[in-house]
Amino acid sequence: MTHLQEELKKLKIQMTEMAELVTSQLSKSITALIDGDKDLAREVVFNEKRVNAYELKIDKDCENIFALQTPVANDLRFVFATLKINSNMERIGDNAEGIAKYVVQSEKKLDENLYKIIRLSEMTDTAIEMISDVTNAYVNNNAKLARTVFKKDGILDEINNSATQIVANYIKTNPDNTIEALYLLSIIRKLERVGDHITNIAEEVIFHLEAKVLKHGKKSALLEK
Amino acid sequence: MFKLEAKNVDMFYGDKQALKNINLGIKANTVTAFIGPSGCGKSTFLRCFNRMNDLIEGTRMDGELLIDGRDIYRGKINVDDHRKKIGMVFQKPNPFPKTIFENVAYGLRINGISHKKFVNETVERSLRQAALWDEVKDNLHKSALALSGGQQQRLCIARTLAVEPSVVLMDEPASALDPISTSKIEELIHELKTKYTIVIVTHNMQQAGRVSDRTAFFYLGELIEYDDTTKIFTNPAKEQTQNYITGRFG
Numbered sequence: 001m002t003h004l005q006e007e008l009k010k011l012k013i014q015m016t017e018m019a020e021l022v023t024s025q026l027s028k029s030i031t032a033l034i035d036g037d038k039d040l041a042r043e044v045v046f047n048e049k050r051v052n053a054y055e056l057k058i059d060k061d062c063e064n065i066f067a068l069q070t071p072v073a074n075d076l077r078f079v080f081a082t083l084k085i086n087s088n089m090e091r092i093g094d095n096a097e098g099i100a101k102y103v104v105q106s107e108k109k110l111d112e113n114l115y116k117i118i119r120l121s122e123m124t125d126t127a128i129e130m131i132s133d134v135t136n137a138y139v140n141n142n143a144k145l146a147r148t149v150f151k152k153d154g155i156l157d158e159i160n161n162s163a164t165q166i167v168a169n170y171i172k173t174n175p176d177n178t179i180e181a182l183y184l185l186s187i188i189r190k191l192e193r194v195g196d197h198i199t200n201i202a203e204e205v206i207f208h209l210e211a212k213v214l215k216h217g218k219k220s221a222l223l224e225k
Numbered sequence: 226m227f228k229l230e231a232k233n234v235d236m237f238y239g240d241k242q243a244l245k246n247i248n249l250g251i252k253a254n255t256v257t258a259f260i261g262p263s264g265c266g267k268s269t270f271l272r273c274f275n276r277m278n279d280l281i282e283g284t285r286m287d288g289e290l291l292i293d294g295r296d297i298y299r300g301k302i303n304v305d306d307h308r309k310k311i312g313m314v315f316q317k318p319n320p321f322p323k324t325i326f327e328n329v330a331y332g333l334r335i336n337g338i339s340h341k342k343f344v345n346e347t348v349e350r351s352l353r354q355a356a357l358w359d360e361v362k363d364n365l366h367k368s369a370l371a372l373s374g375g376q377q378q379r380l381c382i383a384r385t386l387a388v389e390p391s392v393v394l395m396d397e398p399a400s401a402l403d404p405i406s407t408s409k410i411e412e413l414i415h416e417l418k419t420k421y422t423i424v425i426v427t428h429n430m431q432q433a434g435r436v437s438d439r440t441a442f443f444y445l446g447e448l449i450e451y452d453d454t455t456k457i458f459t460n461p462a463k464e465q466t467q468n469y470i471t472g473r474f475g
Contacts, residue, residue, distance in 0.1 A: 002412055003435065064459065068435060068454060068455065069434065069435055070434065
């Protein structure tokens with residue numbers, strides 16, 4: 001294995017570790033919300049520092065590989081892709097922290113029935129599955145698996161789109177819980193954005209493997225393939 | 226303690242001052258790259274470490290050059306013994322017109338070592354360390370001149386390693402080679418640093434980035450900047466260094 005290959009391997013391991021941490025952060029933040037578990041939420045807020053540390057380390061490693069190893073072709077696209085995946089992972093981490101912070105500050109637990117109607121668990125499970133798929137796609141160089149997340153993102157979009165009306169109806173009948181219900185809507189929005197970051201990551205995996213740019217609407221044409 | 230250390234080194238070719246007050250320390254088991262435009266003094270400085278400049282008439286050196294804490298220009302120093310500890314690889318591969326085996330065994334032979342098993346083992350170990358063994362193991366008794374340029378250069382590295390130096394100096398070791406051979410030499414340098422302290426002069430900035438831990442930038446006989454290679458190539462402290470590595474001058 002060449003020196004560059006060793007560096008790229010180390011970079012991939014770092015990125016994978018960060019993805020695992022971010023997945024755990026997201027999963028724990030929603031568990032903390034549903035269970036009203038403030039200790040677990042505090043743990044997520046605390047661990048955000050670790051996510052940030054990974055981001056800084058990976059940024060620096062990418063910079064050094066560019067500066068010292070002058071990667072080209074496939075290697076160049078891999079480092080580029082990893083740099084962008086890094087930013088998206090960090091933003092997912094921020095969203096998990098945002099959810100956890102709400103749990104820490106909230107004074108009352110929301111109606112569990114509302115979680116069911118709004119499909120919070122389904123949304124979370126889908127997002128977690130998407131991160132897992134896109135991470136496996138990154139690790140195993142699997143563009144086909146990366147493409148599967150575009151379709152799954154549709155589920156997050158659909159849940160997000162229907163959430164406004166559900167929350168509005170809930171507030172009408174439960175005016176005492178207005179603030180909590182609005183917070184829940186903002187959490188749904190965060191999960192929707194998590195989905196967008198995951199599709200960005202999938203685009204980067206495909207850019208690395210196939211040198212194709214899927215950003216800004218070019219995705220649909222490829223999805224039909 | 227530094228493996229190699231220069232203290233206030235000045236060097237003159239006749240009236241012309243080639244090095245001006247160089248101070249620098251090199252740790253053991255690292256790769257250090259000397260970079261800078263032609264005539265900046267980097268090769269002159271490299272050659273100070275094995276006293277090769279002694280061979281050029283009219284040269285004078287002031288200051289101290291220490292290897293393992295010992296000044297190699299003062300006191301009782303046997304220059305030949307000293308050069309055994311300091312291997313040197315040149316720009317152009319210079320194998321002797323002998324067999325591959327004899328090229329590597331040469332350093333042992335001139336030191337009077339003839340124990341067959343020891344010589345055989347040393348030749349094999351050196352060729353393995355130089356990442357050449359697999360390519361030549363069936364042709365050890367063929368002429369070294371029949372090897373490709375890249376193989377000849379690795380043979381010269383094997384010949385250097387056979388006498389077990391602790392420091393290997395390389396003066397543009399890959400500049401006469403094609404990209405694949407260059408990449409093999411670079412990988413080799415990276416592997417060899419676990420056993421040796423390596424100093425390499427290179428005109429190829431990317432090569433300095435790829436192979437070295439520390440980089441020294443020379444300009445007009447002065448050491449402008451010396452730091453970790455990551456620092457030099459991502460955020461050098463001096464504007465001159467920045468201008469040189471980004472190709473704005475030199």
